[in-house]
Amino acid sequence: MVTKHMHNNKNTSLLNISSCFLLLTLCFFQSSLNAKTHEGVSLLVLGIAQDAGYPQINCYKPHCMPGWKNPQKRRLATSLGIIDHSNKQKFLFEATPDIKEQMYQLHRYAPDDKYQLGGIMLTHGHMGHYTGLMHLGREATASQGVPVFAMPRMMQYLSSNGPWSQLVKLKNISLKPLKDGKVMLLNERLKLTPLKVPHRDEYTETVGYKLEGPNKSLLFIPDIDKWQKWRLDISELVKEVDYAFLDATFFSDDELPNRDMSEVPHPFVVESMQLFDKLPQKHKKKIIFIHFNHSNPLLIDGSAAQQQVKKAGFQYAVEGMQLRL
Template sequence: MKVKGHLLLFMFFAIACSKKEKKAVLHASAPKSGVSLYILGTAQDGGSPHIGCKKECCSILFENPDHERKVVSLGVVDHENSKSFLFEATPDMPSQLRLLKEHSQKDEEAPDGIFLTHAHIGHYTGLMYLGREAMGAKAVVLYSMPKMKSFLENNGPWNQLVDLKNILITEIENEKRVQLTSNLSVIPFTVPHRDEYSETVGYKIIGNHKSALFIPDIDKWSKWEKSIVEEISKVDFAFLDATFHDGKEINNRDISEIPHPFVIESTKLFERLPDKEKAKIHFIHFNHTNPLLNDNSDEFNNLINQGFNVAQFNKKIDL
């Protein structure tokens, strides 16, 4: 009787656990709906830790990497139409595409389209993973501005991706809407930046209900013909260049060669915005020296206390 009682008890727990596991599996595989934006990376082009960096900000990370420190990228998924899109092709693209695949619940590793902002190393060199040495992708649609398109088509090794039809480049135009699905569209717009090889663009990403601004790289806000304050007012979320918190970070480079709006300059510009407008702003594209990468830093907490946001890896935002 004692053995039988233990057996019955074991069977009861086994059935209960089995039901819990099935419930968990069903919950995990439940179909998603609407349009979702995912933050797939927040760091500046060189990543974190940064090559050649001997400062404390990197020394610990070389020994104990933080796997959430990925180069700036967004993923957007239209769950209803089962379409996924990647913004930026970074050196971290393999892991970012895997994450996007998990979020989209699609079988294909490659997205339905990739949008590039410009030809600086953290924003397009991930395209190499689509080539014959890696994925050997077939006709991945690449949305590109005219100068960027010409750069890829006329320079190796990128033109090999074109010749082998690993990528199909679709030319996009400044301020002209690209309708991707019935629920999702994108508007590119040029911004001032160091345009050695291509123009630089930001994107307005528009879902059924909400929209987001994505400007990971720009020179000073004052150099732009548009008002960033007005552009923020037109959207629900704004992912904005926060490469450097202030000029003290860069003590071995000529800061005029790598102009960006310091975070302290941006917060000064935005300080009189209503709380609702401040809450739209998510700072992104952090240099390895930027204290905003550390959520325990005084700079991070000060920014949050002012009503702004710091972009967080793998965060989901519904559009």
């Protein structure tokens, strides 16, 4: 009996040692995984809707009602957050009317007390892309010298027209000039290239951006009139990058029956899918449609439009999507 008891104790000790070793091993791998999550550069999708968000003001039609009835289904104006974990910096594509909520979401992943706001990159002067700058002034954050990257006409517009000019005068923002096709170093790990695109340039020019990280690159073109009007070949640009966030304002030409669609030109998603149809699948899957008008069925979870896009080999953006650069 004594021998059996001692034998059982020995087995129990071996089991305890094995369990401790397994637990330590799991903890090591978990900590390694957590460390990797907080290294490098990551992208966070902060908004996917057109300038006015979803649902849109005064829209009480069936396609908007889900957003009014359920706050979980509401979507913010298009914006991307870039987080450089190594340099403890974060950047924002677009200053949207929803910047308050979007800055909070970015803060959750990159807290303000640990990550500096390295800058905001503006594409153009339509309401969903720059008006969030108002939150940087006296009435809200009273920021100091937030870098705002902009093209010449955009800089002139902000400098010469109130209330934006007050932000410049009081040095709430610091305008950083960009040139079409010229690389701007955000830091030693991030290279930004503005690419001028044809669009309704009533007040400013319009650009998309190419951003190169330490490992991967992205293309961000939320607004353009038509791909065929651009001097550059969008298909070739898609081949050069790892992710391509592209204008998908309207799914098709029948979304706004009471509007002249030529007054708000954008490439329809069905047109874009046809244009990119001959690309190999390895390039198709890079394309992530974004900037959905409130009428766009890609906003509706489980819609036939979403299934059509996925079946064709493309992606559509969702808020909270994360990618590595």
